[in-house]
Every structure is written in structure tokens, then in C-alpha cells.
Amino acid sequence: MTEVRGWSQVGERVRDARIGAGLSQAELGAALMLDRTMIAKIEAGTRKVDALELTRLAAALDVPLDYFLHTAPAVLSRRAELSEDTATDAGRQAYRLEARLEAWARDVRQLIDLGTLAPREPYRCRGAVAAEDDARRVALQIRRDAGLALDPIETLMDLCERQGQFVLVTDLRGDGASMVVDDELAVAVVSSFTDPGRRRATAAHELGHMVLGDPYSNDIGVHASLRDREAVVDAFAAELLLPSDVVATANGRQDLVELAARYRTSWSLAIRQAQLVEVVDAAEGRLWRQRTPTKAELMDAVGWAPQPDLDAIRVPRDYAKAVMEAYKRNLLTSSRVVELMHGQVVENDLPIPPDDDVAP
Secondary structure, three states: OOEOOOHHHHHHHHHHHHHHOOOOHHHHHHHHOOOHHHHHHHHHOOOOOOHHHHHHHHHHHOOOHHHHHEOOOHHHHOOOOOOOOOOOHHHHHHHHHHHHHHHHHHHHHHHHHHOOOOOOOOOOOOOOOOOHHHHHHHHHHHHHHOOOOOOOOOOHHHHHHHOOEEEEEEOOOOOEEEEEEOOOEEEEEEEOOOOHHHHHHHHHHHHHHHHHOOOOOOOOOOOOOHHHHHHHHHHHHHHHHOOHHHHOOOOOHHHHHHHHHHOOOOHHHHHHHHHHOOOOOHHHHHHHHOOOOOHHHHHHHOOOOOOOOOOOOOOOHHHHHHHHHHHHOOOOOHHHHHHHHOOOOOHHHOOOOHHHOOOO
């Protein structure tokens, strides 16, 4: 993550963020009370912007301020570029998630540099994993190493953190994104706008990208198509969340509903695993997909016990502890703490720093 060296690079990031936000140059100019031609010059790198203007640009485009001041990591920079004519809603959502992902990586890095967060070496599978059965075996090994055996995963965020991947739940539309920076820092973001089962599937999928190898690395996918590679990662995620040996014990739809509720998976993932172990055939699976369990069905199956995960908790446990430790040491301001906690706390939630305590 190197600093941007020229205004042309700042302009490129402004342009990309504008397209990602679905705004024209005129619309962005109107929001900033600038003429369209001024926006065009900023994007071309022929007009410099001061700190106040960058702050206003960041607010208007809903990206972190330092997004304009850094170049994209190599993995992200090799992905498809946005353009005025070809940008789709899905492409814009992916772009905005990746912009948040970059900022999240810098947040984690700051705490590591401050010495309050211990770096975690990302768990990477040795050798190529190009088959779905191999990916399932890797998922089961991670479960064994975590002491889970075939039990439900209580919190996927904790499991990811133990494997060296820091996950952020963010209020952006889309699914998720992940990357490994310099082979030493693994981060992922998951959208809070999807249903709980899909959020967990997305987090498990992004963990699979790290464990099995990033699509742009040499570990996986070199000789396989994008679709084949995603199928391998999907197999890892499904087996991690709901092991096929557990599903093999299901007898009928109600049993599968209970498993989907206990293991907090999407209904489609549960049916996929059921078809894998031949609890249901393809025809019956299609019928069951049309009968998605209601929220009441799922909650009733687990006795109406609360099932929070990747929801109100937005940042990993050790990360949150590191933020608070840095605050207690007066290494961070209260406003920066709120930024780093990504909506999980507000300033009034924070204790008064020791140096500012008022004597009784």
C-alpha cells in the first residue's frame, strides 16, 4: 500500500469512486457546488485539490479519505476497471466493497504498527487444491484444528480471525471481498444487507479464497476456469459451515430445516449438501428450494434461541480489544476509535481516558 505520487493518480481514484457511486461528473459537481468542468479537471489530474476538498469528495462519494491517498493493492488493481458505459450495479457494488476492503486493511495495519494487535499469519493450504473433494477435506481439517469436529460454528468471525483473516461486516450492498496483502495480512469484508445465512456463506467463501489461494495467485485456478475455481471455493465453504456427514443423518425436510437453523446456513446451501450425500435427489431438491423455510420455522426449530453472527458484531474480537488498548494508552483519539470500530460504538460509549479523569 504505497502512497500516491501524482495528482493524476488522485484523479483516477476520484473517477473510479464517482463511477462506483453511480454519479455523473455533473451530479458530483452539483453535490460539491462545483462546475462539471472542475470535476473533469480533478479526474484528469490537471486541477489540484486541498485537504478540505478531498474531505468533501470522500463524504460525497462515501469512501474513506485515505482512499484517495493510496494506490490499490496489486490484487485489486488487476481486477476489471469500471467505465462510464459498462459499469453495472453489481460492478459498482463490488468496487465499493473493494474500496472499503482497502481501508479495512489499513485499519488493521495501523493497530499492528501501534503494537496492540498481534499480526496473524494467514493459514494457506500447502500445494494446489483443484478438486471439490480436496477442498472439503481442507474445510474438515480446519474444523478439527479448531476443536469443532462436526459441531456448529458459534461465530464465524472468530474462526476466521484464528485462521489469520480479519473480517469486517460493513453497511454496503453486495456480498463480500477479500485479499492477502504482501503474503502477511489477510482481510475480508462482508455486506450486512444480505440475510444471515448468506452472510455466513459469504464469510466462509472469502475464508476459502485465503486458505485455498487467491484467484490471482499461483496456488489455484491457473489451469482452471473462473467457474471451476469458484465451485472449489464454494465446496470448501459449504463443508465448513455444514459438514456433509451431519447432513447424511437427515431424514426428510423437517430434519434439514433443523440442521439449517442449528448450523445457521442458507436453505440453498443445506439442500446442496443434502444432494451431495444423496439425502435428496435433484428433482426433490428443486421442489424443496421452492419451499424456503420461514423465519418462524427456523427459529422454532432451535427453540427460539437467539442466533446472532456477523450482525451487531462488526469487527473481530481481538481487533476490538486492540482498538481499546490503543485508546487506553492514548495512542488513538476517541473519534478515530469510533472510525476503527465501524459503527459498533459511538463516542459516548467510550470510557474517559486516564489522563482526562475528573477527580471526585
